Amino acid sequence: xxxxxxxxxxxxxxxxxRVVTTISKLTKMCVLRLTPDNLFFVLSGKVxxxxxxxxxxLLQANFFDEYQMExxxxxxxxxxxxxxxxxxxxxxxxxxxxxxVKIKLTRKHCPCLTIAAELPTLSSVSRxxxxxxxxxxxxxxxxxxxxxxSIPDFDVSIYLPPLKTLKNVVDRMKxxxxxxxxxxxxxxxxxxxxxxxxxxxxxxxKDLGNPPWGEDSSQDGGPSHSRDPEDMAEARVDIRKLxxxxxxxxxxxxxxxxxxxxxNVVHLVVLHEDVSLQYFVPAVA
Amino acid sequence: MPLSTQSQAEEEQYVLVANLDNARNLxxxxxxxxxKDHAIFxxxxxxxxxxxxxxxxxxxxxxxxxxxxxKFTIKEDLVALQVNLTxxxxxxxxxxxxxxAGISTALxxxxxxxxxxLTLFLEEGGVVTVCKINTEEPEEPIDFDFCSSNxxxxxxxxxxxxxxxxxxxxxxxxxxxxxxxxxxxxxRLSTFGNSGSAHYDYSxxxxxxxxxxxxETQTNRYKMSLLKPSTKALALSCKVSVRTxxxxxxxxxxxxxxxxxxxxxxxxxxxxxxEVDEDL
Numbered sequence: 211x212x213x214x215x216x217x218x219x220x221x222x223x224x225x226x227x228r229v230v231t232t233i234s235k236l237t238k239m240c241v242l243r244l245t246p247d248n249l250f251f252v253l254s255g256k257v258x259x260x261x262x263x264x265x266x267x268l269l270q271a272n273f274f275d276e277y278q279m280e281x282x283x284x285x286x287x288x289x290x291x292x293x294x295x296x297x298x299x300x301x302x303x304x305x306x307x308x309x310x311v312k313i314k315l316t317r318k319h320c321p322c323l324t325i326a327a328e329l330p331t332l333s334s335v336s337r338x339x340x341x342x343x344x345x346x347x348x349x350x351x352x353x354x355x356x357x358x359x360s361i362p363d364f365d366v367s368i369y370l371p372p373l374k375t376l377k378n379v380v381d382r383m384k385x386x387x388x389x390x391x392x393x394x395x396x397x398x399x400x401x402x403x404x405x406x407x408x409x410x411x412x413x414x415x416k417d418l419g420n421p422p423w424g425e426d427s428s429q430d431g432g433p434s435h436s437r438d439p440e441d442m443a444e445a446r447v448d449i450r451k452l453x454x455x456x457x458x459x460x461x462x463x464x465x466x467x468x469x470x471x472x473x474n475v476v477h478l479v480v481l482h483e484d485v486s487l488q489y490f491v492p493a494v495a
Numbered sequence: 496m497p498l499s500t501q502s503q504a505e506e507e508q509y510v511l512v513a514n515l516d517n518a519r520n521l522x523x524x525x526x527x528x529x530x531k532d533h534a535i536f537x538x539x540x541x542x543x544x545x546x547x548x549x550x551x552x553x554x555x556x557x558x559x560x561x562x563x564x565x566k567f568t569i570k571e572d573l574v575a576l577q578v579n580l581t582x583x584x585x586x587x588x589x590x591x592x593x594x595x596a597g598i599s600t601a602l603x604x605x606x607x608x609x610x611x612x613l614t615l616f617l618e619e620g621g622v623v624t625v626c627k628i629n630t631e632e633p634e635e636p637i638d639f640d641f642c643s644s645n646x647x648x649x650x651x652x653x654x655x656x657x658x659x660x661x662x663x664x665x666x667x668x669x670x671x672x673x674x675x676x677x678x679x680x681x682x683r684l685s686t687f688g689n690s691g692s693a694h695y696d697y698s699x700x701x702x703x704x705x706x707x708x709x710x711e712t713q714t715n716r717y718k719m720s721l722l723k724p725s726t727k728a729l730a731l732s733c734k735v736s737v738r739t740x741x742x743x744x745x746x747x748x749x750x751x752x753x754x755x756x757x758x759x760x761x762x763x764x765x766x767x768x769x770e771v772d773e774d775l
Contacts, residue, residue, distance in 0.1 A: 375622060378591030385585045409582045410612075413589065413624040 227302035234295035235458030261492035290348035301341035364469035445493035528555035530724030534580035648675035656703035676712035743767035
């Protein structure tokens with residue numbers, strides 16, 4: 211099992227560090243899956259995580275100038291590591307202006323992702339900073355838990371309003387209640403509702419648009435055909451989980467959408483040019 | 496459901512309707528008195544008074560005159576209601592309370608009458624939020640019986656100078672002692688904290704002193720913990736009037752200019768802590 215990568219371009223480095231920071235806001239622990247072409251940050255929707263799931267996909271070629279990996283075997287050419295994204299993020303933040311950054315899987319006292327960076331100096335002597343971030347190697351027998359989640363058979367798919375607006379509203383609602391009801395339909399309308407003994411608040415978004423899920427999508431017929439466009443699908447979620455997702459978003463995505471499975475799950479998808487992030491929030495009764 | 500298209504019939508159900516182009520003009524001034532959860536709203540054709548009290552010793556009133564609102568319709572001489580102020584402030588700032596010029600939250604506040612919730616319609620950038628805040632049984636605000644005819648001493652200061660003093664006050668002191676006198680030291684703030692006593696004097700000829708009308712020497716102490724909430728109003732204000740009456744009750748009136756340059760008032764009443772012998 212081998213992995214080494216090198217990032218020279220400072221823009222790529224910053225971008226990579228932003229992605230890792232976003233992940234660190236979403237979860238304490240996650241799995242980093244390395245394949246010859248991709249890096250994946252994965253959180254499987256287990257009860258221990260409160261049912262929240264995450265899938266973040268990066269093309270290695272968009273970030274790394276050099277990228278070599280050798281999986282557990284030629285048949286299973288992958289590496290699966292359990293990491294604390296906060297630690298990775300902290301290490302990457304300190305090497306923001308490096309001439310290059312090397313990321314390597316090493317065995318020190320325990321398996322580590324070693325981040326070595328050459329920092330600029332005024333003298334001729336170079337300065338290399340090394341961070342060892344401990345990781346756990348995940349045995350092949352457990353890999354099945356970290357496969358790409360299938361897109362749920364949703365009832366409604368809708369584009370999200372500007373994430374900043376959404377964040378403001380959700381932040382305030384969080385002050386007032388622990389649970390939030392999301393409603394949306396295929397007519398581009400979405401409502402966020404809270405209700406407590408003291409107050410009920412409903413925010414109405416309209417003209418959001420519904421993503422076209424074509425015939426070639428995994429949906430059989432898509433959600434829209436048989437459904438009355440006015441008909442609302444709903445899911446009640448823990449506000450903190452939604453807030454966490456919104457807090458992590460540092461850059462405005464090119465596309466952000468929400469897929470609702472009625473009273474079951476909220477599936478949030480954020481697409482950047484070269485990064486895609488999916489986030490699953492389970493509905494509560 | 497834009498704010499403008501609400502039907503006339505719906506409008507007629509309400510005893511109170513108040514529209515504001517910029518909800519910050521209301522939320523800012525309410526923040527200044529937001530030191531307790533319960534706020535008593537008293538609306539009259541003149542405008543809105545919002546009262547917050549603590550420990551039966553301090554009372555804050557925010558006055559928002561009817562002409563601050565773009566529309567202010569009231570069907571009764573007096574409408575009283577009580578709501579949770581923290582909840583109301585979260586609702587008013589539901590879109591984040593942007594301070595960016597050109598972006599503001601429009602507000603329509605409606606009340607149908609006793610037993611009904613206070614309904615807020617807020618709109619920003621085409622997004623509408625409807626809040627229904629349940630009302631509480633309105634309490635009778637304490638009457639501090641502070642009349643201008645009983646005022647012994649009065650000074651009006653530029654808030655700037657009082658802000659400076661308040662930021663330097665020794666907060667380890669349990670009380671703030673205010674001395675007002677026709678002779679030296681004229682206007683003095685004193686604290687008695689862990690590291691000793693401190694006095695902050697204002698000369699009566701200071702540029703910061705807009706008006707100085709003191710008839711007799713008066714020294715009163717006020718609990719710091721009761722006065723502290725008033726610093727929020729002080730921070731917003733441009734002028735402050737400090738008055739004491741013959742019983743030693745303190746009135747602080749803050750003149751607050753909102754985003755649109757209109758003027759509102761916030762008034763604090765505080766009862767004195769311990770009687771101080773004037774000969775001391």
